[in-house]
Amino acid sequence: MTSIDTTPAASPPPLDGQEELRRLDEFVCFTLYSAQRAVMSAYRPMLDKVGLTYPQYLVLVALHENGPSLVKGLGAKLHLDYGTLTPLLKRLEAAGLVTRRRRSDDERLVEVSLTDEGVALRFQANEIVPSLDFTLGLTDAELDQVKTLLRRMIANVAAYTGTTA
Template sequence: MDEFMCFVLYSAQRAMTSAYRPLLDKIGLTYPQYLVLVALYENGPSLVKTLGAKLHLDYGTLTPLLKRLEANGLVARRRRADDERLVEVSLTEEGVALRRRANDMVPSLDAAMGLTDEEIEQSKALLRRLTVNITTRTDEPPGRV
């Protein structure tokens, strides 16, 4: 199994999500909800379509997630006045306030990875390249992934 890149990536993703879980439980978020908030912290108010593309989530997955965040008072969804087909998502005051608590988690997660800053940056660069390569290459059947 360890010879398969897909399994190594899957294992790493599960380990990372597991490391986040107890910290996110303390602030009442799931990992996907946390990612939505981070995207809004970084980009400000965003269209649902834009959030979906950024997070690689389809509309059917993202909409219930946004509804839960809205019910918890962390985001607000509003139809755009200039085009009612478009829904914009923004942080509420509570959502902005949660950012400080969420930011406190980052140092402990960085330490848990046990990698240097340079190794983290190299890993992210390789994974970004891998993602682009896989999502843009459709002409050949996959090999050992």
């Protein structure tokens, strides 16, 4: 496998007004957007079978991986803001898949945990990823390379914008 440089790129070159306008298919952002839509379209029917949305599936995966988590930490891990995550967690709680409890040492903090049903559904949903990996039509090495490049892009954009990745 080829080594990928993970150092941030230099500042963009200044435009002199003579640059030719890019075509739609030359925009990296459009390619990412199109890929994201295609992948979500492939995930949707698989997740519908287990009654989850993609963000709900990610919550189950993160909680299974990390154990009980504070809402703030879960949001940071999943790149979801509080306003998006809270209703999602409420729906998962209503479905009996997670519990939310205020911490006794600091009631401002809410901890989220998987229920036994949530753990069971996480294992059931685990069959989705290999199915999707096959659908993508990439080798394991190519999948690793794509993930490495995307993580580098996320880190570079976060560094450039001063946000967290």
